[in-house]
Amino acid sequence: EVQLVESGGGLVQAGGSLRLSCVVRGIIFDDYAIAWFRQAPGKEREGVLCISMSDNSTTYYRDSVKGRFTASRDNAKNTVYLLMNSLKPEDTAVYYCAQDLICPVPGIETLGMDYWGKGTLVTVSS
DSSP states (O other): OOEEEEEOOEEEETTOOEEEEEEEESOOOSOOEEEEEEEOTTSOOEEEEEEETTTOOEEESOGGGTTTEEEEEEGGGTEEEEEEOSOOGGGOEEEEEEEESSOOOTTOTTSOOOEEOOOEEEEEEO
């Protein structure tokens, strides 16, 4: 069974940083993609970014995180990281990682994800 487990969430003050981890287990193929989503209180889930495990390329799904959020991967550990810098209160959300074969192009990132983690809560205080 494919499982994705997020960790690293917590409470941080505005301007601070957090690094989230997504450990992927049960995938037998080397080439796949991990996307990060988030859902703020009272809002719909939205795409953040996606990283390809094959070439380390990143697809951003919203301008608000460009320059602040970066993704990286460690294929040997089957782990994807989301480094969040300069955090803002509006970044407060439950963050999820999800698996797809490739990173969707912006606009269709909500479609086709095969597996999801349970999420980790990030709270940014002002």
